[in-house]
Amino acid sequence: MVNNASEGKTIRAVETACQIMESLVKSDGATVSELTERHDLSRSSIHNHLRTLEQFSYVRSETDEYHIGIGTLMLGGFARDHHRLYQAARSAVNQLAEETGELALLTTMSRGQSIYLHEVRGNEAVTYDSHIGVRFPMHCTATGKVMLAGKDEAYVDSVIERHGLPRYTENTVSDREELNQELEEIRERGVAFDDEERIQGMRGVAVEIRNRETNELVGAVSVAGPTSRIHGETFKTEIPDQLRRNAQMVEVDLTY
Known part of the structure; x- marks a missing residue:
């Protein structure tokens, strides 16, 4: 069956399959009953979608739960490796991690959310939920906010309408005027x-990346780490200066 979405016609079965896969990612697995409840579909319909996805190794069954399958690695790896921003920025992000000793991240945006394209952990980096390809809110992360700042008001409105401004910590900006x-x-x-706005005890700094020829905003580069190390001049001056230098190199490689 075809849906007449505002962006154009979509295939409902494909749409449902994509929603199921995204649901499995967000919850790190789910049972058929849980998926039936989330997507308001019959058990037989959920089973049919899962069996089809399992044939292509896009999902896998584990006892009574389903999880994302190894087949998605091929798709995700190919998409990232052939992404122009990733190609242009990979070495600069590696350099940032080496210079700061912290977690360096390359981010782009899709459907009103931030998506990590590349991450490199410096020798002092802490464990952080920055999995490649996973979506994150834009209003409470440094990368998300710097990309929102580079867009027009209509885009910001669409993001808020779609995702809201949920509060994650006491520092999260959840008021539109304040944002x-x-x-x-x-x-x-x-x-x-990002001053402990999504994860307590963590700070982040980000600058945007643009295509200098078209002035198109294509992503952001950032550094994140614990408040015990990222504070004072390190937080407000040193890391921002390092990010600006690296972003300039990326923009040159990206454009020319």
């Missing part, structure tokens, strides 16, 4: 900060 004010400050200084 607008912060985005304006980010535009003026060219750098965004």
Whole structure:
């Protein structure tokens, strides 16, 4: 069956399969009963979708649960390796991790969310839930906010309408006017900060990356680490300067 979505016609069965896969990623697995409840479909319909996806190794069954399968590695790896931003920025992100000793991240955006394309852990980096390809909210991360600041008001409105402004910590910006004010400050200084806004005890700094020829905003590069190390001048000056230098190199490689 075909849906007449605002972006154009979509195939409902394919749409459902994609939603099931995203659901398995978000919850790290689910039973047929859980998927039936989440997607308001019959057990037989869920079973049919899962069996089809399992034939292509896009999902796998484990006792009474289903999980994302190894077949998605091929798709995800190919998509990332052939992404122009990843090709241009990989070495710069590696350098950032080496220089700072922290976690360096390359991010782009899709459907109003941040998506990590590449991550490199420096020799002091802490464990962080920055899995490649996983989506994250934009209003409470440095990378997300710097990319929101680079977009127009209509785009910001669409993100908030779609995802809201959920609070993750006491520092999360969950008020639209407060977010607008912060985005304006980010535009003026060219750098965004995450001060324990998504994960308590963690800070992040990010700058945007643009195609210099078209001025298109294509992503962001960032550094994240614990508040015990990322504070004072390190947080407000040193890391932002390192990010700006690396972003400039990426933009040159990306454009020319």
